[in-house]
Amino acid sequence: DQQVKQNSPSLSVQEGRISILNCDYTNSMFDYFLWYKKYPAEGPTFLISISSIKDKNEDGRFTVFLNKSAKHLSLHIVPSQPGDSAVYFCAARNFNKFYFGSGTKLNVKP
Amino acid sequence: SAVISQKPSRDICQRGTSLTIQCQVDSQVTMMFWYRQQPGQSLTLIATANQGSEATYESGFVIDKFPISRPNLTFSTLTVSNMSPEDSSIYLCSSTQGTEAFFGQGTRLTVV
Numbered sequence: 180d181q182q183v184k185q186n187s188p189s190l191s192v193q194e195g196r197i198s199i200l201n202c203d204y205t206n207s208m209f210d211y212f213l214w215y216k217k218y219p220a221e222g223p224t225f226l227i228s229i230s231s232i233k234d235k236n237e238d239g240r241f242t243v244f245l246n247k248s249a250k251h252l253s254l255h256i257v258p259s260q261p262g263d264s265a266v267y268f269c270a271a272r273n274f275n276k277f278y279f280g281s282g283t284k285l286n287v288k289p
Numbered sequence: 290s291a292v293i294s295q296k297p298s299r300d301i302c303q304r305g306t307s308l309t310i311q312c313q314v315d316s317q318v319t320m321m322f323w324y325r326q327q328p329g330q331s332l333t334l335i336a337t338a339n340q341g342s343e344a345t346y347e348s349g350f351v352i353d354k355f356p357i358s359r360p361n362l363t364f365s366t367l368t369v370s371n372m373s374p375e376d377s378s379i380y381l382c383s384s385t386q387g388t389e390a391f392f393g394q395g396t397r398l399t400v401v
Contacts, residue, residue: 181331188329211388220298222381222392223332225290230388268332270390275320277383277390279332 182206183271185280192287198256200283202269205250209271209278212245214254217266217282226267227254259287290386291316295393302372302400309368310396312382317362322383322390323355332381338365372400 184203192198200214210231215223229236229243229252236243242255256263266282292315302308312321320339324332335355336344344357358366369376377400382393 183331185331213389220394220397222293222295222383222394225389225391228388272388272390275385276334276337277322277385278334279324281329281331 181281182209183269183278183280185269185283187283188281189284189286192259192285194261194287194289195258198254198259198263198285198287200254200256200267200269200285202252202254202280203250204252204271204278206271206273206278207247207250208273211272212243212252213270213272213277214241214243215268215270215279217268223268256285259285261287261289263287290389290391291318291384293382293384293391293393295382295396297396298394299397300399302398304373304400306372307368307370308372308398309366310380310382311366312364312393314363314384318384318386319362320384321359321365322385323357323365323367324381324383326379326381326395328378335367335380369398372398374400376400 213228214226217223227241245252266284268282269280270277294313323335326332335350336346338344338359356368380396
């Protein structure tokens with residue numbers, strides 16, 4: 180039973196445009212949601228998070244939106260840069276356990 | 290955040306053998322976690338390791354197959370025992386700091 184889902188395995192975006200990565204979850208007990216970025220041969224690195232009591236968190240080019248009623252979160256990257264090309268995982272926390280989606284591979288074309 | 294050094298980064302192993310993966314954290318942490326990421330799949334939690342107690346395994350994972358050690362607050366090992374090609378995967382150790390999880394670099398295991 181996968182509690183966190185990323186339904187788009189890949190996304191291709193032109194440099195300078197907006198990248199929108201989506202994530203859905205099923206467990207209403209999650210208290211934090213996070214996005215991680217992963218390059219090949221490296222472990223995931225933390226990008227941005229949002230508490231379940233908020234609906235938006237912004238950090239530079241990265242904004243995460245949370246829609247609790249829809250159990251949906253999204254990551255917006257504006258403007259997208261070629262260096263953003265990586266696999267992005269969304270994650271949700273319940274107590275001390277983290278549950279991950281299957282990832283979306285973002286390709287930002289120059 | 291704290292840094293986890295994980296090794297080996299990759300290995301190719303014969304079926305039936307075992308491989309031990311090590312993770313060293315640069316600070317003391319209470320909980321360490323071991324994940325598996327199969328191709329195209331999400332990170333799946335194998336077990337949670339606390340110092341001084343037996344690891345807690347998730348459904349579908351057993352101690353005989355994935356024994357874990359946690360001798361102190363900065364170190365843990367995961368052994369993949371009696372390997373088969375189905376064990377080919379990326380294995381990641383992790384811990385938490387505040388609301389975030391942070392990860393080692395991962396071990397890419399190929400069983401032939």
